[in-house]
Each structure stands twice: as C-alpha cells, then as structure tokens.
Amino acid sequence: MSLRLRLNLLVAMLNLGFLVALCALLAGEHRKSIEEETEAAHRVAVQLLGTAVQTSRLLGGGAPDMAAFLQSLGRVRGNEIRFRAGDGRIAYSSPPSSYKAGREAPEWFARLMQPRLEATVIGLPGARLEILPEPSRSILDAWDSLLPVIGLGFAFVIVLHALLWFLLRHLLQPTEADARRLVATTRELADQRAVSRLVHERVEEERKRVARELHDELGQSLTAIRLIATSLGRGEPAAQSQGIAKISEIAAGLYDSVHRIVRELRPAVLEQPDLAAAVDDLAREWRTRHPELVLDTELEGDLGDLGETTTLALFRAVQEALTNVLKHAAATRVALRLVRDEAEVRLDVTDDGCGGASLATGSRHGLAGMRERIAALGGTVQAGPAPEGGFRVSITVPLSGANS
Ligand SMILES: Nc1ncnc2c1ncn2[C@@H]1O[C@H](COP(=O)(O)OP(=O)(O)O)[C@@H](O)[C@H]1O
Ligand SMILES: [Mg+2]
The missing domain is CATH 1.10.287 (Helix Hairpins)
Structure with a gap:
C-alpha cells in the first residue's frame, strides 16, 4: 500500500471517528430533549383531560358530551387521544398534526429517538379515554436539524480527502x-x-x-x-x-x-611538513636516479604551512604522478608546477610522453587513490592526455576548511 493511500486512510479514519462521535453526541442531546418535551406535553394533556373528565362527571355529562368536547378540543400537542366506547370501538381519535404533514423521519431514526413513555388511560362510565405520547413531530424536527450537520460533515470529509489526495501526490513526489x-x-x-x-x-x-x-x-x-x-x-x-x-x-x-x-x-615530509623542501628533495633524488629524463620544477608561494594532511596528500600526488611518468609515459621531459596563492594550491605535472596510450598494465589504483585523497580536502583532480600532447595531472586544493 502506498504511503499516499496510507496517509489518506489514516486521516479518513480520524475524520470519520470524529464525525461519528459528533453525531452520537448530537443524537443523545436530541433524544433527551424529545423525551422531556413529550413527557411535559403528555403531562399537560393528562391534566387537561383529567380535569375535563372530572368536570363532566360533576355536571353529569355522558360519553357523547365527552366525545363532543374532544372534537372541539382537536389535537393536543405531542399526544394522540383516543376515546373508546364500552365495546372497545374507537368513538373518537384526535386528528393527525398538520405540522410537517405527510413527512416522517426514517424508521431506524424514529426507533432510536423514541422515548420510553407509557400511555395514560382515564376511565369514564361506559367508556375510556386513552392518551398516548406521540413524539413523531419532535423526532422529525430532530432529524431535520441533524441531517444538514451530517451532510455537511460528510461533504467536508470528501472535499478534504480529494484535496489531500492531490496535495500528497505533489508533496510526496520526489523533486528533480x-x-x-x-x-x-x-x-x-x-x-x-x-x-x-x-x-x-x-x-x-x-x-x-x-x-x-x-x-x-x-x-x-x-x-x-x-x-x-x-x-x-x-x-x-x-x-x-x-x-x-x-x-x-x-x-x-x-x-x-x-x-x-x-x-x-614515513616520508621526511611528515617530520617537518614543508612541501617545497620535500618536493625539492624528491626532485633531486629523482634526477640522480633518472638522468635520462629532464625534470623542471617551478614552486611558487609559501608552501611551508599547508598543514600535515594537505602537505602529505600533495606530496603523495607528486610521487604518484612522477612514478606514472616512468611507468606509462615514455617521456623525455616532465614539468612540475606547484603554486600557492591566497585561496588554493595548484599542482600540475605535465610530460611530453605518449599521453595516456600506455600499454603498461598497472593496478590502476594510483589516480583513484589520488582523487579520493584530494576530494577529502575538498579539492579536484583532472588527469588525462594534454591538448599539446603528453599527459597532465592537474590538482586544485582550496585553502579553507579541512586542509590541516
Ligand atoms: N603520465 C602518464 N602517461 C601516460 N599514461 C598515463 C600516465 N599516467 C597515468 N596514465 C594512464 O592512466 C592509467 C591509470 O594510472 P594509475 O591510476 O596510476 O594506475 P597504474 O599506474 O597502477 O596503472 C595508467 O594505467 C595509464 O594508462
Ligand atoms: Mg600509477
């Protein structure tokens, strides 16, 4: 499963959890108020009809008078009133409410909200009056007020997820x-x-x-x-x-x-890290050992305080470049130029040999090791055939940072 999908599902679960909790809370509140309202309305209706029945008894009225009274009374809010004759036949039933007539809340919702209230029965000579709590209007009101909240909540979740889906696509996509x-x-x-x-x-x-x-x-x-x-x-x-x-x-x-x-x-250069002196020594020894090759050296700038690491790295680079000349170049002349200025040290070793077409097989570690060593100092190495013929190794080491 992709990270994008997982994030979406996680947010969806959190959102739905929140929405369900909110709905449950609101439904609980509505249920309580429906129960209180229906109970109050039922009590008022029972009181009213109880008084009416007592008065009718006192005045000696019979069942027809009661039915006529109920007819004139019409509907009592939140109650259904039935008047039954002695044989159980319904002589009168209160009319349905005209409020939101013809509409009902869904059955599952009505069942969920239904308050547990008992019907009240008042006895009369040869008849009985049934007063049944009837909360369907209050339940419909609750449904009507909850529906936009639920709808809005779901719409919000859907919009949020659509946005999240597109946003995550951009955010999670690796940039170029x-x-x-x-x-x-x-x-x-x-x-x-x-x-x-x-x-x-x-x-x-x-x-x-x-x-x-x-x-x-x-x-x-x-x-x-x-x-x-x-x-x-x-x-x-x-x-x-x-x-x-x-x-x-x-x-x-x-x-x-x-x-x-x-x-x-352990080259002498490490005892006293002066690159100029070390390169001079090396060149002298080299000329003695290889008199057939002309080695020109040109050293410029202060090469005495480059620090042990830089001095050794450059000294080893000079050794490797000169060894390569012997091994691969078949040259007659080598020029070694080492210049230090404010910002960097540059080393160039150029020969007039075959320029990289050497057939001698070596380990090929020399230039790689040189590159690694110089890179650790933040410098660069370029090695290859020189445009004017021969082979050239060019090294630049910056003089700030790790070159100590
Ligand atoms: N001065 C040079 N003249 C000609 N070819 C050279 C020179 N220096 C290096 N090369 C070429 O570059 C290759 C890599 O050199 P290096 O990494 O020092 O490995 P190795 O010396 O062990 O062969 C050499 O094998 C050679 O072909
Ligand atoms: Mg080599």
Missing part, C-alpha cells in the same frame, strides 16, 4: 533535485566502496612489499654477517681483519637499506 541528489549519493557510495576496496588491496600489497624488502635487503646481509662472524674465530689474523672490514661494510649497507625503507614508510 531530490532525484539528482539520490543519483549523486548512490554514485558517491559506489565510488567510496570501490575506493575502500582499493585501499585494502593497497595496504595488503604494501605489506607484502615491505616483507619482501626486509627479507631481500636485511635477510641476506644478516646471514652474511653471521657466516663471517662464525669464521672469524678460526681464521688467520689477516683474514680476521678482512672479515671485520666486511662486516662493517655490510652493516653500513644495512643502515642505508633500513634508512630507505623507513623513509618510504
């Missing part, structure tokens, strides 16, 4: 903006799920890489030290001093390896 938001949120959720999966995979890869490095770099060196140390006790003094020199050489290599691994795990 809602639909767009929903689609965007669904997309975002899907992206987030994909990114969190990538992050997990990346963490696992990183663990394996660190384990491999530790094994390859440290394991072999430590085994060599152990072997040399074991042979030291048995060898000649000359061989011993050679062994000690070898151990010292391996230990120095070990120190370098540990230093490199630690630097990769």
